Amino acid sequence: MKRLAIGLSDFKELIEEDFYYFDKTSFIDEVVKDGAKVKLFARPRRFGKTLNMSMLKYFFDIKEADENRKLFKNLYIEKTESFKEQGQYPVIFLSLKDLKTTTWEEMEKDIKSTVASLFSEYKY
Known part of the structure; x- marks a missing residue:
C-alpha cells in the first residue's frame, strides 16, 4: 500500500x-x-x-x-x-535544511563542516 x-x-x-x-x-x-x-x-x-x-x-x-x-x-x-x-x-x-543551531557562531561552524565534508567527497 x-x-x-x-x-x-x-x-x-x-x-x-x-x-x-x-x-x-x-x-x-x-x-x-x-x-x-x-x-x-x-x-x-x-x-x-x-x-x-x-x-x-x-x-x-x-x-x-x-x-x-x-x-x-x-x-x-x-x-x-x-x-x-x-x-x-x-x-x-548542498542543502542546509538540517542545520539547527541557536547562535550564529554555531551555524557558521556547522556550515564550514558541511562544506568541508562536501569538499572531501569531490577530492579527485
Whole structure:
C-alpha cells in the first residue's frame, strides 16, 4: 500500500519506497529549456524546495547515471526531448535544511563542516 511522503525530501527514496508522488518532472523540462544560468527557488517553508533540488540532482548527475535513469521511468520527463540530458553533468548538491543551531557562531561552524565534508567527497 502506498504511503504519504510527509517530510521526505529525497527523490530517490520517495520513488524506490513507492510513496505517493505527484509528478513534478515537467520542472526538469522547464529548467532545460529555460537555459538560465541561475535559478532562485523562493518558496515558503515545507513547499518541496529540497525535494525538487534532489530530483534535479538525480536527473542531471553523471554519478550513477544509469541507476538514476530508472527513477524517472513512466514519469513525464522520460517522454520529452530533454530526457537526453539525464546523467550528463557533475552535480554538487548542498542543502542546509538540517542545520539547527541557536547562535550564529554555531551555524557558521556547522556550515564550514558541511562544506568541508562536501569538499572531501569531490577530492579527485
